[in-house]
Structures are given as structure tokens and as C-alpha cells.
Amino acid sequence: MSEQKLPSRAEDFAEWYNAIVLRADMADYGPARGTMIVKPYGWALWENIQAALDKRFKATGHVNAGFPMFIPMHFLEKEKRHVEGFSPELAVVTIGGGEQLEEPLVVRPTSETIIGNAYAKWIKSYRDLPVLINLWNSVVRWELRTKLFLRTAEFWWQEGHTAHATAEEAEAETQRMLNVYADFAENEAAVPVYRGRKSESEKFAGADASYSIEAMMGDGKALQSGTSHYFGQNFAKAFDIRYLDKNNQQQHCWTTSWGLSTRFVGAIIMVHGDDKGLIMPPRLAPHQVVIVPIYKNEAERTSVMEAVARIQAELIEADIRVKVDDRDETPGFKFNDWEMRGVPLRIEIGPKDVANSSVALARRDKPGKEGKSFAPQAGLAATMIEMLKTIQQSLFDRALAFRNANTSDPKNYDEFKAAIEKGFALSYWCGERECEAKVKEETKATTRCIPFDQPSEPGVCIHCGKPAKGKAIFGRAY
């Protein structure tokens, strides 16, 4: 509940984040170290994220499936870089049905290997291609420093796994899904993102190329918010995924994978939230509108609740996700509670509003007088739909302005270090792993991605001064 004041976002961003997650009933700590329980309010947001993504996946020709969580240990060893990358993070089942297993089973950290094994069996001919499958599940990567939604031993996500007849098709798929993520982030979550390629040291274990969308959180730090990987023929060769082409020749497939996880819930909290709590982007909000009835006695209650029920029915009819708060609590308590939980729009209805056939409105994104207004009850659903659109746009604009104000193009390494304290630096970089490692050591900033949009003029590396391969976004990351 919201009786206690939240920690200040400006003063202690990490504490503010933890307090919101717990007090808004988004999530809780699981009993096994590193694990998370996503509570109903947090899960409702995740379900809306799932629906928005799933619609886009199906519109681009993908289908869902269910794969086992257990992967025989030797599968992981088939792709050398993959096993190196994931070995330190594995949870391993060694006992089943009371007996020691002959071969231990890994709880999937990601499913490329078990998918590779199945695709090798299923794909025979070019007629079977492309295979475009997505999985909604949870995966386990051993992790003891829990940060709810951002870093947990088990997290929920989707993982797309596709196989293609040509490199070009697989490359196009990788880009297509990165664009799906960017479209989702910007148009559903109101979270502006940079799209680009990961550096060699930041890419996925086993990928030829990894791409990501990167968002700036309210403290200027980066959150990798979705990734898309091009595997070339690495997994196809490791698992022998082959097809007979039109000329009757055996060919290895070209594969990709792409994922977005419950981390994104963290992004929504950290991009939009303020000192009063969460601010949910209307398109994903579990409740888009909350109605708080206000009355002092039974006679008032009756007339107010009659209006509330009528308005609720009208909003439901218009497909607005509306919540009526009829708890036995004061209006003030309810206002604070729903502000903390980030409901985009509040409707207050008291006896005066009933008499005037109007309602009082409060926008969550504009606390104080600026966000307050009155509206006639007639046509309220249409008014709500317009206001929700306005709030959605306003959240995006604010996040974009913040990100742009905190993304700079420093002239030298001293300016670069100052820029990193505030946000992102978009800087020329030599492309060398050693140089990247030194920057990280000195500033805690990593290359987030190498944006697709590159300047036409050449430049020199912000750190070492050697000729640059282009510009990269540097930032401290979650």
C-alpha cells in the first residue's frame, strides 16, 4: 500500500525502483535465491506486452510452439562459443524420479540447441522453409544478485527461432524482428530506442551478428531491451540442419533467434515513473482508467454509484480497460494508491458531478493542476480515448526529449567521461576490443550498439585516437 512516501527518484534511483516494484505489487522475491514472483499487477502488464508482441509476430508469419525446459548437457557442447558463454550460468538437474541421471539435464538458459536438434529432424526440403517459430516461456541463468525484472535467475520471455534457405533471408529476418521490437517499444510502451549492431564483445554466444534496441532509463543508464541474432550456419552445422535445395543438393540452413523479456517491465518503470510511482503507458496499462466514487452519506452514495456503473459500462463497451475502486477507503488514499500504481487517467465522481452531468479528470502524467479538468458525462468514452492517446504521445515525447538531452557527441575523452555520467555518448570508435575494454574499465561504460545511421565523414576513436570504423553509443548499462 501507499501510506509511506517513496524514496526520491533523483536522490536514489535504485531504491526508488525497488520500492515501486514492491509497493505497486508488481513483483516479489521468490524463495529460491535469485528468483522472482511476478504478482498479478505486474503479470497483467506482461500479458499486455505479450499480446502486443504476439500480434506482430503472427502478422509477420510466425507461429508459436512449446519446447521442453530440459536440454541434455551434451547439446550445449555442440556449439563451442555457445557453451563457453552459458556454462557459468547453468542450473543442472542431476536427479530424476529419485535416481541419479546418467546424463545431467540443463534447465534451458535459451533454446537454440534443443531447437537445432528438432529442426535437423523436421527440415528435409526447401519446401519446408522458412521455419518461423516463437516460444513464450521462462529461462534460467544462474544469478545471485537479484534485481526484480532486471536481473533474476529465472525470467519470462519469448524466443523466436527461424531457419532459412539463404543468408539473405536470414539476415532480413534478423532485421525485421529488430524493427518489430522497436515498433513495439516506441508505439506501445512509449519507450524510444536506438537500433544497432552489438560489438564483437557484446554479442550473443554463438552469433555471427547480434542487434539490439537500447533505451535510456530515467537515471541515464542503458537497458538492452530486445535482441535479434544472426547465426549464419553456425548452429545449422553444429546440429546438422540441412535441406535438399531445388537442384537436389544438400545445403545447411541459415538461422536466427530473437528475444524480449520481462526486463522490459523494468524499462517501462524506469523510463516513465516519477516520485509518485509508476506511470503506465496507456496502450499497455492493466487499468487505463480508474473511477473513484466520492460521497459522504448513503443518499449520495446511491446516486454516485448509479452514475459510476453507467459510465463504467460505457467505457467497457468502448474497449477501455476500466477499474472501479469501491473499496472502503478514503478518496485521498485511493488517489495516492492509483497514482503509485500508475493508472494513466482518473475519473472522480461526486454528488456535484452527478448534478452537473460531468466528471472530474486527473492525468497521471501531469500531476498538479495542469493535469486536472472536467468533462461532460455525455460522450465520455470518446473523450477518454482521445486523452489516452494524448497521454501515450506525451509520455513518448517526454522520454525522447530526455534521451536526446542526455545523449551527447563529446569532443574529447574528458567530455566523454562527463557525458557518461549523465547518459549516452555517441562517439567515434576504432572498433577494437581492447579499446572498448579500457573505456569500460575507466568509465564503466560499454558500447551499447553501433547504430545503423552512421555519419558520412570519417573520424577518430574517442579513446585511442586511431581512425574510427564509425560511431557507437556508449553508456553504463543495467
Add this chain to the structure above:
Amino acid sequence: MSEQKLPSRAEDFAEWYNAIVLRADMADYGPARGTMIVKPYGWALWENIQAALDKRFKATGHVNAGFPMFIPMHFLEKEKRHVEGFSPELAVVTIGGGEQLEEPLVVRPTSETIIGNAYAKWIKSYRDLPVLINLWNSVVRWELRTKLFLRTAEFWWQEGHTAHATAEEAEAETQRMLNVYADFAENEAAVPVYRGRKSESEKFAGADASYSIEAMMGDGKALQSGTSHYFGQNFAKAFDIRYLDKNNQQQHCWTTSWGLSTRFVGAIIMVHGDDKGLIMPPRLAPHQVVIVPIYKNEAERTSVMEAVARIQAELIEADIRVKVDDRDETPGFKFNDWEMRGVPLRIEIGPKDVANSSVALARRDKPGKEGKSFAPQAGLAATMIEMLKTIQQSLFDRALAFRNANTSDPKNYDEFKAAIEKGFALSYWCGERECEAKVKEETKATTRCIPFDQPSEPGVCIHCGKPAKGKAIFGRAY
């Protein structure tokens, strides 16, 4: 693919079932023993089952959440009968992040214990009750004799977990959810079910009472298709789930759980399928209608495909799930393939149909001439909606007639044994565990449930002749 003939359903039901599951691309074996891959076509059916149930859960006030898959071993030991029931089936993680764990983690076989631990923490007052949470996830029960969908080491399901202030409320919830399952089974899946209480020896480990819906498969055997459990205060006491009542007294809660799993996919296959393959109930079918274009040359193709595209658009507009099969295969091949996959309605469009502004129709549930007809293209969507309703009803009626014809009321134990060979026996039973065990030993039949509808006359046990407590449904079960 469907080139090969399926095994005969009458001659070898088990082989017929396995062949359908594999050839219709419903599922495949996973690499770890006992595990299953649900392929996209099977998953699409599961998604429709999920949607139909989820809508009902939400309409009855439930919300979804996400709980961790890992449960500390000592949690299971808190409820004595629970750990006894599940111990032999556990998969245990003993290594995490490369190190031996101090306490092993169980991969959830069901979540009562981890839910109990969370509810104890979350519930403080009567104002917090009831808690009505559902989880969509997968669980693991060690199992080496794989039968796809029916018996696998990992399966997908939903598990509802509720906590209440009184025994009456918890009992009512248990019944409510059993009724939700029965409504779903009969009205969405066209699978008639018996509702009743499980015997003491068949009930859930840790429950005071278990209830189930029981369906008859095409071979006369029973499939427990959904269960609902009343725990009294067992888990509340084991996990100390307490609330402060209105009189400021600490009280233990009363809890329930209820689940329905991917086993239900097996029920749909075994209740409706025939020698040509699957028959999907229209309300859950991934594709409700398939359109097969028929043409001999490019000119015919152009005019046929124009009509196909127009009709497809009209059906989509009417929310019919329609698939156009434009593969480079013969119409005959396509007919067999979609019959095997059980699409309820087929539309054929050839040059003559284009000329006549009509289409040829074929009902999957009535193979041969009886299911064939023609319909005008005008108003086709409305025609389809009506025919899909007819097919849905016809599948239910057929399954009900079959079940009733194979459920008998034997006069003596010899007749009982004969009845069990065919299907269910609805027989007086003394209620004793020993008697039930002997019947099982002698006939392989178990008590499926004790139906709520009971005769008013007393009777004697079909096996031992002692006074009966009422009638039970006996049957051999999957």
C-alpha cells in the same frame, strides 16, 4: 504428411492415436527422456483452449501471475501427504552456476507449496481475501513411459490457487471451478463429462477432497480431464497462511487449487477422431475452414484465386479462422491432408464454382456424400457460421451418445466385468479402499469419480455385496 494410411482406430486405438499425433504435426518427442515438443499445430489448439479457459477464469474474478519453477526442497516436506505423493516424481536441481547447491531445488511438480509460502507473506487481513490467482506454466513429474499429451515428464497446464476466509467459500470455489471446467469441456471442446468427487485413494496428495471431470475416450477408457481440490486448512497450517478477522482474531485461511493440462488435447483427439485422422471441434479448431482452390491452367487459376481471395477476406471479416491452401500439390493430396488434421469445414472452389457463384463444401465430421453440399458465394460467411455451429453440436451429440451407450448399470460383478471391457460402469460401491483395490486388481478399472447425482434408493456394493455408500463410476483410465 498424409501419404500413408493411418492405423485403424477400431483395431489398434493406441497406434492410431500415436500416428495421428505425429502425422498431424501436433507433437514430437523431446530429446530428454519423457519430454514432449508441442508443435505449432498442437500449440495453436492449446492456445485456443487457454483463451477459452482464461476468459472464464477472469469472468469469475481470477487474475494471473508468474511463479518461479524452483521450489526449495524443504517446502515440500511441510505437508506430509503432499511430499509422500510427489517425492517419487521429482526432478531436482543440485548444481547452479557451476557449484553444488546447499539446498537442492525441486522443479515444480505443482505449486501449492511455493504459493503457500507467498500467501503467508501477502495475506494479513480479511480485507486481503479472497486471493484468486491462476498460473499458466509447465510442471515436471518424472515419467519415463511417454505417451504424447497424456503422459509426459513435463506438461503444460494452468493451476489456480485460491485462499478464503471460510470453509464455505473455499468449498464453493472448488465447485465453481469444476463447473467452469465442465462448461469448457462440453461447450468448447464438445467433450461430455461426468462431474464428481474422487475416492480417498484417488484424491490429490494433501487434499481433503478432490473433484474431477471425467470423459470417455473413443476406446471406452476414461480420461481425467480437469481437477479441483479442497484443501481445508492443511496447506494454510503447513505454511502458516493466516489473516486477522473482523474481530481482530488470527485465523488460518481455507485454500483450493484446480488444474487443467495439455492432456486435454489428448481428450479432443481420442473423443472426436476417426480413421481419417483428427476432427477438431469448431470452437477450438486452429483453422475452422480450409479453402482448396482447384484449377488446371493459368487462366482458371487467375479467376479461381480471385474468388478465393475475396471469400477469404469475407470469412476473416466475420472472425472465422480460415486457411487458404495454395501449396503446389494436388487437390486430392490437400483433401487428405486437411482431413487428417481435422479441419471442420472444407471449401472447394473450381472454375465451375466461379461460373455458378457457388462453392462446394465438405464437412469433416460426415465423410462421404452425406457431408457434401453446395452453397452460394453470397452470404457464405453466415452459412459457414451456421455450419460450424451444427458441426460443434453434432460432435457433442455423437460423443454423448457413444458415452451413454457405453456406460452401463451392471446387475452383478460378471456383468460389471463385461461392462468395463466396453466402457464405464455406474455401480453401487461400499466406499472401502480395499474393495476398490481388488476391483482394480481384477478388472484394471478404478473409481473415476462419485457423481454428484446419486440415486435415492440404497444398494449394495457391486464387488463385496456390503451396503453401498452410493454409486461410483468405474472405468479403465489413461
